Amino acid sequence: MDFVEKRRWFFMFSITLIIAGIVSISIPPSFKIGIEFTSGSAISIAYETVVEQPDVRNILTENGYHDAIIQKTSGNGFFIRTRTLDSNDITSSERKNLEDKLSSLGNLNAFDVSTVSPIVAQETVRNAGIAVFVASIAILIYITWAFRLVPNPLRMGTVAIIAAIHDVLLVLGFFSLAGRFINLEINAMFITGILTVVGYSVHDTIVVFDRIRENFIKNPSRSLEIIVNTSISETLGRSLTTSFTTVIVIAAMLLMGGQTIQSLLYTLLIGIIAGTYSSLWIASQMLVVWENKEWLRLFKSSKI
Secondary structure, three states, rough: OOHHHHHHHHHHHHHHHHHHHHHHHHOOOEEEEEEHHEEEEEEEEEOOOOOOOOHHHHHHOOOOOOOOOEOOOOEEEEEEEEEEOOOOOOOOOOHHHHHHHOOOOOEEEEEEEEOOHHHHHHHHHHHHHHHHHHHHHHHHHHHHHOOOOOOOHHHHHHHHHHHHHHHHHHHHHHHHHHHHOOOOEHHHHHHHHHHHHHHHHHHHHHHHHHHEEEHHHHHOOOHHHHHHHHHHHHHHHHHHHHHHHHHHHHHHHHHHHOOOHHHHHHHHHHHHHHHHHHHHHHHHHHHHHHHOOOOOOOOOOOOO
C-alpha cells in the first residue's frame, strides 16, 4: 500500500482532531483541574486497627469527596487531599461531619486537617516544561548526529520533536473534551503521563527513521517517497503489535479501577495511540513534504 500517497489524508485527520481540541481548550473552563493545582485541604488520619484503603474511599465518595486523593502511610494511617473544607476550625460542621464518617471504620488516633496550596504542583509543571525543553534540544542534537549519513539529518530531529508536540496536543485536546463529558481531570499524574508520552513518541519515531536510514544506505538512488513508504511498511507490524499489547494492559488497568492513577492511564492510552499514529503516518510523511517543499500547496490539490 502506498502510504505516502495518502499523506494529505493523514495530515487532515490530525489537523481536524487538533483543531477540535483547541476549540474545546479555548472555551472556559479549558480543563477540569485536579486539587493538586488548586488550594485544598490535607487530612492526616490514623486508626487504632487496620482499615482498608477502598473502605476509606467509599466513605469519601459517599459524602461528596469524589476527587479525593488517598495515600496509605505507615501503620494504619492515611493522607488525604481533597477540596478545601469550609473551615479548619475544630468546630467546623463539615470537618466534624467528615471525622464522624471516617471514624465509623474504626477508632481514630489522629485526625489533623491543614490547608495546602497549589505551589508545589505549579513548580512541578514548570520543572516539567523545562525538562521537556532541554530534552527536545538533546533529542534534536542526538538525532542529527545519529542520522548524519542521511541527507538533511537536522530535518529528522525537527520532525521528531514536531511529532511529539502533535501527540501532546492530541492528549490535551482529549482531556479538555473528557473533562466536560466524563469529569476527567488534570492532576500531577497527568504531568507524569505527558513526559512518558513524549519519550514514547520520540522512541517510536526513531525506530521508523532508523529503517529509513538503512533503506537509504542500501538504495541511495531511490526517491525519498519510495524509501519512506517501504520503511513504513517494514515497521508497521512491529509498531502496531507493540502498541496494541501496551494498550491492552492499560485498558485492563482502567477497567480494574485505578482511581488514583486514572489520569495517568488515560494519558498513556491516548498518548500511545497518538504516538504510534504520528511515528508511522505523520513524522515520516513530513520528511517527504519537507523534501518536496509542499508546505504551502499540500492541501491545494484537488486529488485529496
